[in-house]
Amino acid sequence: MQSALKILRLDIGLPLDGGGTLSPLEIGYETWGALNAAKTNAILICHALTGDQFVASPNPVTGQPAWWDNLVGPGKIIDTDRYFVICSNVLGGCMGTSGPASIGPNGTPYGLDFPVITIADMVRAQAALIDHLGIDRLFAVIGGSMGGMQVLEWIASRPDRVGAAMPIASAARHSAQNIAFHEVGRQAVMADPDWQNGAYQLAGTKPVKGLAVARMAAHITYLSDAALHRKFGRRLQNRDELTFGFDADFQIESYLRYQGSRFVDRFDANSYLYITRAMDYFDLAAGFNGRLSDAFTAFKGRACVVSFSSDWHYPPADSRHITRAMIGAGVEVSAFEVETDKGHDAFLLDEPQFHQAMAGFLEASAADQGLQ
Amino acid sequence: MQSALKILRLDIGLPLDGGGTLSPLEIGYETWGALNAAKTNAILICHALTGDQFVASPNPVTGQPAWWDNLVGPGKIIDTDRYFVICSNVLGGCMGTSGPASIGPNGTPYGLDFPVITIADMVRAQAALIDHLGIDRLFAVIGGSMGGMQVLEWIASRPDRVGAAMPIASAARHSAQNIAFHEVGRQAVMADPDWQNGAYQLAGTKPVKGLAVARMAAHITYLSDAALHRKFGRRLQNRDELTFGFDADFQIESYLRYQGSRFVDRFDANSYLYITRAMDYFDLAAGFNGRLSDAFTAFKGRACVVSFSSDWHYPPADSRHITRAMIGAGVEVSAFEVETDKGHDAFLLDEPQFHQAMAGFLEASAADQGLQ
Structure with a gap:
């Protein structure tokens, strides 16, 4: 590769x-x-x-x-x-x-x-x-x-x-707000047991769930409220009615889940920790x-x-x-x-x-x- | 109780x-x-x-x-x-x-x-x-x-x-942005293996890490950028210098971690899912x-x-x-x-x-x- x-x-x-x-x-x-x-x-x-x-x-x-x-x-x-x-x-x-x-x-x-x-x-x-x-x-x-x-x-x-x-x-x-968002992302990665205290490569695991949550949170900050409203609003994802469940009913949910899952394929979780830390510093x-x-x-x-x-x-x-x-x-x-x-x-x-x-x-x- | x-x-x-x-x-x-x-x-x-x-x-x-x-x-x-x-x-x-x-x-x-x-x-x-x-x-x-x-x-x-x-x-x-923040919180809870697909009470576990991350993300939205700046800015937590590590160097990090950990003691993770869902709907x-x-x-x-x-x-x-x-x-x-x-x-x-x-x-x- x-x-x-x-x-x-x-x-x-x-x-x-x-x-x-x-x-x-x-x-x-x-x-x-x-x-x-x-x-x-x-x-x-x-x-x-x-x-x-x-x-x-x-x-x-x-x-x-x-x-x-x-x-x-x-x-x-x-x-x-x-x-x-x-x-x-x-x-x-x-x-x-x-x-x-x-x-x-x-x-x-x-x-x-x-x-x-x-x-x-x-x-x-x-x-x-x-x-x-x-x-x-x-x-x-x-x-x-x-x-x-x-x-x-x-x-x-x-x-x-x-x-x-x-x-x-x-x-x-x-800013404090930006440090705060980064800290949420880092905590999401570190909360994933597959993170293995950073040694996931040796352990043969990958903290994909934690990193996906981190990416989802960060992604919200990259878009304006207006852009989210224009792109997604409250539109539903491939359905006409609410499902009364925890599936991704709304397009914005589906979009975020997709952004999270796609990100983990291409990015290293520890790199995410180190680079966000550099930015905070x-x-x-x-x-x-x-x-x-x-x-x-x-x-x-x-x-x-x-x-x-x-x-x-x-x-x-x-x-x-x-x-x-x-x-x-x-x-x-x-x-x-x-x-x-x-x-x-x-x-x-x-x-x-x-x-x-x-x-x-x-x-x-x-x-x-x-x-x- | x-x-x-x-x-x-x-x-x-x-x-x-x-x-x-x-x-x-x-x-x-x-x-x-x-x-x-x-x-x-x-x-x-x-x-x-x-x-x-x-x-x-x-x-x-x-x-x-x-x-x-x-x-x-x-x-x-x-x-x-x-x-x-x-x-x-x-x-x-x-x-x-x-x-x-x-x-x-x-x-x-x-x-x-x-x-x-x-x-x-x-x-x-x-x-x-x-x-x-x-x-x-x-x-x-x-x-x-x-x-x-x-x-x-x-x-x-x-x-x-x-x-x-x-x-x-x-x-x-x-709004789409509010649904997005809630979805991040729900995904953080659900990513925690201790969530046990919602049956954590039966399993004798508690998704404390996931719920804490959800609370941290939500907490940022409750405060303005200006308030975070006034309350925390870039001030360090009980230290004079950066530690070049992943501890909570900044007061805002320490504050968020505290908010997250305190929340899990008093709130049920599934309730968090259900109530955020009701708001999104x-x-x-x-x-x-x-x-x-x-x-x-x-x-x-x-x-x-x-x-x-x-x-x-x-x-x-x-x-x-x-x-x-x-x-x-x-x-x-x-x-x-x-x-x-x-x-x-x-x-x-x-x-x-x-x-x-x-x-x-x-x-x-x-x-x-x-x-x-």
């Missing part, structure tokens, strides 16, 4: 925020387009919690289509005829990059022996990949949701290596004495902060918080709140306003950076 | 929306104050999903304080020196009223053999209690959240028996050809519809929907959206604006109904 994945193995010790190092480091990644001779046309795209590196071509392991097919490809807004596009599976993930399902030093899967990692650790691993590719400075770093956190971490920790930054539907720190200002604008003062590139009006998971206020701090730091930043009723998931969907903003931002950045 | 409860046993067959009848019917209930000679001073208070009949005195089984202690009692706004206050455990509950944990006809607990019930069935059981108490017409019916659904059902199905109606933080139908207009205002045309009393600005579980729009329909039906209705950042739970908390509105409404109703 893993044979279909492009994996970089680095025999380095990756230093981690929690202490110690991770060695070896494996990074599953994909690229599209060609790096120009001056190496000035590389765009790093950072994926979200349950995303992967297959931003512009189908995932050969899961068979799922490219997750940003509407934006990335030849002649598209992130034009792979013009840009060299890189996307890597995050540290802690389960699509080729080192994570809790990887084989640890004692020859068995890490499980809970995998170190708890942070968004900064994820970016450190990405930087190792960028080094390996011989790229000194990225034309742009772009990402939505957790991907946006990585964008922010890039310009805070490696300001000289980024020309343009676009955090989308993201936040500079996780994210608080960019904490490393700058609580002053978020100080995180951005060294960044001399252009930024565009995008949010979606009906996103209650990472609400526009979270993006405004980022924008204000960037303005305070003197960053050339534009901010755009897209009017939509589609909720957080809007960043993955066909949102013409958003796509137009992305196109304009890339054009302006190309002019900034003298890219033909 | 049950000996501390006042339980009415009626050897009637209670007809149910899902077909068939329930027999016998047991109703756990409490009263405060004295019924006047004309029997015109009775207020029925309807409790929410996980509430109980102990609205004005401590629950002797759980030891919890009265849940509306700030509103109901001698000299309080719902003055038990003036009104005869009644509150009963809902049908399907686990505090003395017939529910899935009750002993069924074959001498063992019902479990999933208990019939799936509706809000109308709950009201039918309440009406049987009111009949038993010899009360023809209630001075007022008041309730928040699911309690508000019961209020609406009372005036739709028994308009002549209610003088005044106050649905608080409620809805005339459950609630769609008052459905029984009136989809015209909500038709549900209210026969009601000649006074109504007051209360909502809370930061309640995203039963948002003010749900209450406006009720109010508009009442206006369309010619009901003398006032509506009040309380400005608060406390979210859905505000109806249980000290909200002076809300309490003032309640006092005014009761005064006006007393004048209407000629109550001294």
